[in-house]
Amino acid sequence: xxxxxxxxxxxxxxxxxxxxxxxxxxxxxxxxxxxxxxxxxxxxxxxxxxxxxxxxxxxxxxxxxxxxxxxxxxxxxxxxxxxxxxxxxxxxxxxxxxxxxxxxxxxxxxxxxxxxxxxxxxxxxxxxxxxxxxxxxxxxxxxxxxxxxxxxxxxxxxxxxxxxxxxxxxxxxxxxxxxxxxxxxxxxxxxxxxxxxxxxxxxxxxxxxxxxxxxxxxxxxxxxxxxxxxxxxxxxxxxxxxxxxxxxxxxxxxxxxxxxxxxxxxxxxxxxxxxxxxxxxxxxxxxxxxx
DNA sequence: CTAATTTGACCCGC
DNA sequence: GCGGGTCAAATTAG
Numbered sequence: 001x002x003x004x005x006x007x008x009x010x011x012x013x014x015x016x017x018x019x020x021x022x023x024x025x026x027x028x029x030x031x032x033x034x035x036x037x038x039x040x041x042x043x044x045x046x047x048x049x050x051x052x053x054x055x056x057x058x059x060x061x062x063x064x065x066x067x068x069x070x071x072x073x074x075x076x077x078x079x080x081x082x083x084x085x086x087x088x089x090x091x092x093x094x095x096x097x098x099x100x101x102x103x104x105x106x107x108x109x110x111x112x113x114x115x116x117x118x119x120x121x122x123x124x125x126x127x128x129x130x131x132x133x134x135x136x137x138x139x140x141x142x143x144x145x146x147x148x149x150x151x152x153x154x155x156x157x158x159x160x161x162x163x164x165x166x167x168x169x170x171x172x173x174x175x176x177x178x179x180x181x182x183x184x185x186x187x188x189x190x191x192x193x194x195x196x197x198x199x200x201x202x203x204x205x206x207x208x209x210x211x212x213x214x215x216x217x218x219x220x221x222x223x224x225x226x227x228x229x230x231x232x233x234x235x236x237x238x239x240x241x242x243x244x245x246x247x248x249x250x251x252x253x254x255x256x257x258x259x260x261x262x263x264x265x266x267x268x269x270x271x272x273x274x275x276x277x278x279x280x281x282x283x284x285x286x287x288x289x290x291x
Numbered sequence: 292c293t294a295a296t297t298t299g300a301c302c303c304g305c
Numbered sequence: 306g307c308g309g310g311t312c313a314a315a316t317t318a319g
Contacts, residue, residue, distance in 0.1 A: 119296060121311060134310070138295095150310090 102165035109151060109161045115169060117149060128154060139171035146170065 092102060104110065117135035125132050130153040137145040146167040154162045 118294095120313095122297070123309065123311095126308060132309085136311095 101167075104163040104165070105154075105160050106163070107159055107161070109153075110163050113163075115147070125152065128152065129156075130154070137169060137171055143171035 104113075116138035118138045118140070119133055119135050121134035122131050123134070132150055132152040135149045135151065137143075137147040139145045140147075147169040148166040150164045150166075152162055154160050
């Protein structure tokens, strides 16, 4: 159970995304036999996109200094209310002011931090050009959970979104899914999730922020074994979560079979997929990868 | 229909 | 009174 650091999750997401990409590529290479498998090409493409989206979100924050490398983040994350899945510039707030206990600045809104949130308010803040959104734990009522968070864009160009966490999660429900798992299996909690990543809106900008400095280098002859190994890791992750057992069983037969239909993630996801896959004028730039 | 979000009203400390 | 946080009715999404 040591594959839980954000870095590890990102690596797994990339590996699985790569395996999906290779499967898709093989189909395209043998176009006449396309759609012969149990998983549609669209679903494969969507899996790829989701995996990379997750990995990008996890890896997208550049550490301020040398001592803030990815390997540190998992250990730092183990402190009190540990928002997970978005290793950005988290820091504990000094006891000097307010009751806030965590603050997280990141270049994009946190789409998944390990908890489910319900928005309960939004206010214009005097000094800021951007509104502040107020969220409380979705299990606020069911489990009397008092955790809250505020989210506000505090800076433009480059954008900085500040999320401030208040209170402790007292909810017992095991909804702390690994972001990576939801990426592969489909966002199980989409309907409850406070935020989804949205590349469709501003794809070029997102790409500019995230695509620099990342590359995949996996040897071809290793692809199959990597896919198997990667899926084993997913199974291991998944087996820790009772809520997902049904998905795991389906998944054992074929990795992507259980992926939910694209429509389940909303129109914006579909829009994103089509934009990225077919309408992106810069698509050729990705030739350097094995796509 | 149910559940989540939006948004103006309300509350409270300064 | 002002600003920020929360409530809750209305609206929207699934």
